[in-house]
Amino acid sequence: NALRGEPNVQGSTDHCILYGNLPGYLKMLNTSCPDLKTYLEHYTPKCNDPQSANFYINYPKFTVSFLKAMYGDAATPENEFGYNWL
Structure with a gap:
């Protein structure tokens, strides 16, 4: 849908250029989720x-x-699998 600003939405997520998502349609981090546990619960x-x-x-x-x-x-449970490195 060209009216959305990206004619290939599926492709944009596959190539990690859909700004609101991480690859795999995971939600982008924000300040309300300071750690992995909070992010996953949310x-x-x-x-x-x-x-x-x-x-x-x-x-x-x-x-x-x-x-x-x-x-x-390097991604281990002890460092929250690198959550804070994103």
Whole structure:
């Protein structure tokens, strides 16, 4: 949709040029989430029914996977997988 300012929105996220998201549609960090725990609590959707389809309940796994891909062996639980390096 050219009216959105980017004619290829899917491609823009694949190439990390959609300013409001990190790769994988992860939300951009902001000052209200000073650490990884707060960030994950804020953006992981809550689910009242464990049988419901809730793909983003895995948001913590997606985030840690992204951080490990960025920082490799330097991303450890002790340093919040490099969350503060972003």
